[in-house]
Every structure is written in C-alpha cells, then in structure tokens.
Amino acid sequence: MNMAMMRLRREDPRVVGSFRLHRRLGAGGMGVVYLGSDKKGQRVALKVIRPDLAEDQEFRSRFAREVSAARRIRGGCTARLVAADLDADRPWFATQYVPGPSLHDKVNDEGPLGAAELAAIGAALSEGLVAVHEAGVVHRDLKPSNILLSPKGPRIIDFGIAWATGASTLTHVGTAVGSPGFLAPEQVRGALVTPATDVFSLGATLAYASTADSPFGHGSSEVMLYRVVHEEPHLHGVPDALAPLIRACLAKDPEERPSTLDLSLRLKEIAAREAQGMADARPPVPRASEADRPTGRLADSSYPERTLRQPGGPGTPPPRSGVPSSRGPAPSRGGVPSRGGSVSRGGGGNPSSRGGGNPSSRGGSGNPSSRSGSRPTPAGRNTRPGGGGRPAPRSGAGRQGPRTTGTGRRPANPRLLRQRLFVFVVVTLLVALGIAVVQGCQGPARGLGGDNDVVREQHRQTQEHLRPEAVGPLGD
Template sequence: MAGAQQDAQFRPLESGDPAGVASYRLAARLGSGGMGTVYLSYTPGGHPIALKTIRPELSEDPEFRRRFRQEVAAAQRVQGLYTAPVIDYDTEGAQPWLAVAYVAGPSLASAVAEHGPLPVPSVLLLLAGMAEALSVIHGAGVVHRDLKPSNVLLASDGPRVIDFGIARAADATALTGTGVSVGTPAFMSPEQASGKPVTPASDVFALGQVAAFAARGTGAYGDGPSHAVLYRIVHEEPDLTGLPEQLGFIARCLAKDPAERPSPAEIITLCQEASPTPLRQSGSWLPAAIAADITQRVSASAALAAAPTAAPAAPAPTAPVTRPDVTPPPPTYAAPTAAATHVPPTPSYGPPAAPPPQQTPYQQPFQPPFQPQYGAPAGPRPPFGQQPFGQQPGVQQPGWRPHPVPPPRNKAGKWIGIGVAVVAGLFWLGSCASFLDSLDDSSDDSGSSSSSGSSSSSGSTSGGSSTSAEPTTPDPTPVTYKGINIPESYYVRFADAPPKPVEAPDGSSPVYEEAADLYYYDAGGWDNNPALGSYGEKVVLLNNAQKGSLATCRSETRYTKEVELTQLSKGSQMCVHTPSGHIALVTYQGTAPETDPSDYVSVDITVWRNAEEPSSEE
C-alpha cells in the first residue's frame, strides 16, 4: 500500500484485505490472530483507531454472533485509564468488526522479545496499571479470559489492557472444539485449563504470569508443548527462580486455589509497598529504548494519517452531458495536433478530474469503417442513418467511426418456416376432428357393449396383456450432514447445504417460524421441557428396533409437533417431514457439555430433498 511504512509495527495491506470497513479507510495492518485481523484506521477527525475484523468462520456461527453482541455491549461499559475504550462496532453485518482507541506503543511481548526484561520500577508500574484495568473490567461485569503479554500495550503514560471480554464470545461457540484456539495455554489459570468456570480470580492468575514474564522474560511454568505447560499449571508449583525480591508477592497471584489470590486492589497496594518511591506515571516509566520505539510509532502513525488517499478512478462517461437550455458552441474541424489533449468536463460536485495518461480517442488515427473497436469507449450511437451530435453532412469528425452497413438478409427461410407451420396446423386440426368422431361412435354403442366391454377389459388384464404402468419417480439421493449444533431458540432449514442455525427474529420463539424445519427450544415441550420440533408438526420418534431410512419415514405416520429431550438418548432417531416436501432423518448426539457456557444440541441430519409432494395445508 502506498504510504505504509515497512517497519515492525505497520505492514502494508495485503491483496485479500479490504480497502475500508464501513466509513473507515484502512491504512495498514497491525497484526492478526485467532479472532481476526487488526488494522490501523482513523476517525473522520484524524484520530488513529485500531479496527479488528472477525474471522469468517467465527462470523458464520450464530452462537458466536450472540455472544459477540453481548460482550461488545459489556466492553462499552469499560472506561478506564488503562484500557482501550470501544469507539465503534458492527455486530450484525456480514463480517463483524470492532474499533478501539489506537495505542501508539509495542505490546509487552514484543518489547521484552526485542529489549529484554523490564527493570523492577517499570514492572511495579506495569502491575499497578494492569491491576487498575482489571478493577474497571471486573466492575463492568466482564472477565478478560485471555490476559497475556500480547494483550498488554505499553504507552508513554502507562500500560493498556486490550481485548477484554471478547474472547468469551469465541470461547462459547461450538467452533472452539474444532480448531479455533481461544486463550493462550501458558497464561491460563488452573481452573480454565481444567474446563472449570472462569472467574475474575482467573485474570489475577494470568496477571501473575504476565508479571513473571515482564520481570524475567519467561513465564512461571516454562515453555514447551501446550499440553505439557497446561499440566504443570494444574499440578505443579510455579518456577520463580531469578525473580527480584521486591516482586515476591507475585507468588500469591499464582495460587492454585482462586480464593487465595489477592484482589486487583490488593495488588495495587502490594506494588506501592514494594516501591521505594510513590508510584507515579510520569511519562518516563519505561527504558529509553522502548520509549524511543513509542516515539517512532507516533511519528509513523502521523505520517500515515497525512498520506494522501488515492481516490477511486472515476468511471468513463457513457453519454455526453447535454443541457437543453444551453446552446452548444459550433464544432471546429481543425485536425488535432500531437500536443492536443482531451480534458474531461469539470463536474459541479468536485475538483476537476485529472486527464487520463493514455491516448484519448481524439488522438488515435482514423480506423477503417469495418474494423471492430473493442477498446473504444462505450457510449450511445445515433440512430442508423443519422449524423452524430454536431456532425455536418459530408464532413468527417475526428474520432467518429461510421456504422458498418448490415448485409442483406435472405428471406427464403422465413417463407419455408411459415409453410411448415401451416401444414402442421392443418394436420393437428384433422387429428382433433378424428378424435371427436371416435367419441361420438363410442357413445352411440355404449348401451349395447358396456357389459361386454367390461368383461373384455377384465379378461385382457388378467391375461397379462394390460397397458404399461405409470412411470415411478426415483427416490432422491440422500445428503448427510454431521455434527450440526443448534443453539437454543435457533432452527435449521433442510434446503440449506449445509443446514446452518438461524436465529428467530427479534428474539421470538422459533416454534412459530414457517422456515423452522427443525428447531431447538427450551420451553417448547410439555411442562416447559427443552424439545426438538418442526413447524410442519410432522415429527416421528423411531423405536430402537426401527432402522432409520426413507422407507421407514414414509411408512410412519405417528406425527407429533415436538419431542422432548428427556425422551432422547445419544443415537435416537427422528423422522421429520416438512411442508415443502423434504424428509429428514435426524440422529440426536447430545447437548452442550456442562463446562460449556452455551446451550445447544448436536445432531446428524440426513435429508431427502423433494421426497414427497409439498403440503397445501397452511
């Protein structure tokens, strides 16, 4: 991208990156991760912001969408000195995004990797600022869940904690167990690593891990494969070898029992007690090398903001601008010189467009009349036989090309076609007349031959010389979809490939959605028990001895509207008939685990599309 600097903090936009999101022009890449990609942009007033777009596979998950809306709303309530506030967002578009205030400073991870561990006074100010940020975040009812060095930015006036609470949206989605990693193993708490409920105390554990990293350059549980680090977090004590004495209280943050960890307010007090001087963010709290890095980032961001924006090329005019109340000047017929240039008309709503660098049609040599001009600019032609606007008879205008004269058409084929049509029409009329005559003859003889005709017909049938049977429509080919997760109050449509959960509009019940071929509702069954159902009210729960197949589903007519989850076990099968004519075999696989904060059912679906006539019932 023009104007983007090739340094560590700003990278040019790549070929697959959008040029803008909503009303924000994207200036450069800031980074990417498991949740999405972060870009540098600017508000209309020129203030830099960090705009994060969410990964497509997360955007397509309805449960993530619901959680993302909740977490963005909660993040808006977080307004602290050591957090990056939410500036703008879109949770409903094709690709959700979130914009927060841009922090002109490196992350703690990159600063330690490039310049080494921080001195003790810087670590104490870092811890105090992060603890104050956690106090504000927890006070808004949010748990960070993914506090790590890359989510702590170092600004000239203190640290900034970013991405608070948004990880919960991804952690709650069904995609978490299928390749999308949320939370960094080396900085997870024991309860988070064990799949237990996450509380504000989990963030305190991560704070202790971040503090050990900032002071020593390595975490308290070492490096290596993720499963090995997680095992040590859950079962072993932290390794704080080499940690300065003033930071010994960090061990309390790393207690296995969440109840034994200090609160963020206590951590601030411990930092103040460990500092020989009062804690003050004076603007020089970081080593000189990191401060110089921050200054460079501020200058680079200002340079990008001042870089001119390349305006999109204006489309070529498709027709001359005409003004009925203005008499056009008389055309001149002087031959164009080599220096002649075409200047487009100046529009009334903007600055004059720059002349195109290539040759204009007025500078090209005259082409023969019948040579096709595929590269000529598009525009309306005058009716055949008329002169273009401003053209005088007998005078060749520069750039004008006459229309080629169409070749004469052979009309013999038309008359042959008319003759064939007439003959076919006469033959059809004759056939109709013969058919009507045969009907008259059969009606005249009906009284004398009805009984003999019946016996004759019966005899021919029993004798094996009956007419051919009606052709049968072959059964449709089944399509199977495995592991479809349907969140509570969502439904799927069997016509979709694959079926994707759809949320009932305005938070209403999916029970009344005509498109709900299969829904999951926690108050839809008898006695308010969770149930699977269908708007078409044709659901059949098969017995264990029955084999799920199209033939079985067609033969079973014990229809009901819903089947409660209490009637189902893993492997239970249901036949579902839809008003549109689809038949599906639904195999129940279970509900969300107890440790999963989301509520969904998992099913396998085999669909025979258009397997029966659509229902006419309303």
C-alpha cells in the same frame, strides 16, 4: 498478536464502515486487526472477524454480548471502544489506537524489567482490571502481547474473547480458549471464570516481564496446560520484592489469590519503595566539579597564566616591604598586607615603588599603558583575601567578582594609584638631583684652603691700601 505494522494485502479491505484502513497491525484467533482512521483523522485499531466465525450464529451471539460488555468498561487502562457493527457480513469493532510497543516486544528487545518499573506497570494493570471487573467482564486472555506500553501508561487491549463473569471457558468440549502458559487452572479444567482468573494471568505476565521467560517453561500446548494445573511456577530471577506477591497470584486455588484492588495497592507500595531505594543507591552528585573549583587562575583564556621569576635567580633576597613581587603582594610587618598590592597586566612585569621602577608592566614589556586601547585587569581585582595574590574565579559570563583587599575594604582607583606612584618617583628624583647639585657646588670651596684663608687674604689686602705710607704727599 504481533502489533507491528505491515502493508495491506490484496485480500484485505480498504474501507470498513466509516473508517479507511491503512496498515495491518496483526492477526489473532478471531480475525485481523487493522490501523484505520475516520474522517476527522482519529486513529483506531479495527478488528474484523474471520469469515468462518462470522457464519457461526453462536459465535455472533457471544460476540454481541462481549461488545456490549466492553461498552460498559470505564477507565484509563483499557482501549476505549469507538464503534462496532455486529450485523455486517463480517462483524467488526474499533477501539482507540494505542501507540507504543507491547510488553512482549519491550522485554524481547530490551530484556527483563527492573523491580521498580515492573511494580509500577503491575499497579496500573491491576487498577485497570478493577474497572474491567466492575463492569462485569473478565478478560480471560491477559498476556504480554495484549498489554501496550503507551506514553500515558500501560493499556489492556484485545477483549476479543472476553466473557461475562461466571461463563465457561470451553467453546467446544475439551478445548480451552486462551494462551497456554498464561491461562489459569480453572480455565484449563473448564470451570467458571472469575476476576481471580485475570489475577493468575497477570501474575504469569509479571513473571515473564521480570525473567523474559514463561513461569511454566516451554513446550506443546498439552505440556504447558498440564504444568499450569499440576506444577509450581518457576520464579527464579524474579526480584525478591515481587516474588512473594507474584507467587500468591499464581496460586492454584482462586480463593488464595489476592483481589485486584489489594494487588493494586500492594504493587503501588512496592513501586514507591523500590523507586526510593534506587534514588538512595545512586552515587551522590559532586557539589562542584574539579573544573568549577577555584584554583586561583583566571577563567578567561584572554589572560594567559605566566610564570614570572624573581630577578637575580635563586639566592636573591626577597623584596623589601612595600615592593610587590611577581608571586603576589608582599605582606607588611605584622602580617598586614601592604598597601596597593601588586598591579599586574596580563600576568606581566613587576611594579616597583622605588626609584625608576615601572608602575605597571604589560606582558613584561615595561610599557605603563596598554597600546591596544583596552585596559588590562589589575591583579588586585581578581584576588581573594589571604589568598597569596591568586586570582579568584570569575562569576557569571566572564564578569569578575567585587574587588577586595586584605582588610576587606575596596581599594582606590588603579589609575589614581599609578598617578600617585608617578608623582612620588618624580619628586624623589628631583630631591636626589637637588642634593647632588648642592654637594657639587660645595666641593671647590673646600679645595682653596677653607673659608678662613680667604677672609684672611682679603683683610691683608685691605689693610695695605689703607696704610698712610702707601698714599703719596698731598703736594705731589
């Protein structure tokens, strides 16, 4: 039965019982199935019996027994019977509407199912058949088009030709009821049906779902029925995990087939094992992608990476201890990192701890402070211990990790470091200037002949003034 929705035709009824009909869901051997809804908005699949069958009293009696048996079925794997009218001019019954494609349509559109998915569907269908058989009903026409794949799991529909356990499959002499290729051998022979009959049909259905083809091939109804009775099924393409169990379901003798309960348990085990195997076969998820690994580069695009060269080009000796370079803080003697480290803004110029050097640089401009008002991030804030001055990756949404030094201790405030460095430079300049002034003042004294000559000349002049002859007579 094709469950694709179609518009109502001119001859189709618009209202049946208390249900309003909206679309055609399909047509089968017994009648037409419609999509309807009641006054509360509940959607149902409503089947109306064909007019010629409605005039057959024997059919009406059988139809009444089937509806009575369907009311006894309990379980989540079947479409629940909602309402029925057996005395109408055209008898009808309504079941719960199941959204979703049929198993036939899914295989036809997407191809064969995998072992894990197929085993899970088979286990659910087997469990549903347990409830059907406990109600004393045999479906007798289980096939891919009568299985709907709803979001809550597979559902068995269309109990239109269901019959009580032990009933014959012949409506007329030599005529079997069901679909060729999915009928059990006892149905073809006209023998009594049992729960094993549905097990055979389920095995043929699972074989179709795993190969997208009937296990007995194609051909006319007579050819197909002959193959079901006398030939072995073709299971080429069925997964190895399911092939032995499906072959057991398709045994010619009903006694050799597994029960629906045993079938459900075994399919659940296969589904769990195949699902575990799929999980183990998946490639391991990398712990961290290449982009997430720390590369020593700032993650924020507002801090572009710049390559700084040492002044003097190649051959220039490395900076002395305590003078950081553009490649990171230079370690002091003994392998201990120097104090303070390198202070860099935006990857800019090099700070210097000796005469006249800039304590910090902004983009290589030599400006000790940022003109935009935003304080750049010191390099020591994003470096890792022993990492050669490379910035560590940021954690969180743009937030930086805790600042650390080579000794594992938190460094002093960068502003305080700059102030100390400035004071050190100023004091150094003042001391150097004072020394130069003192040396300049002593230079002229050395050019007059020395201190001894000056003293000697002053003593000679004093002696001349003190001589007696230099003073005139008192009477003069």
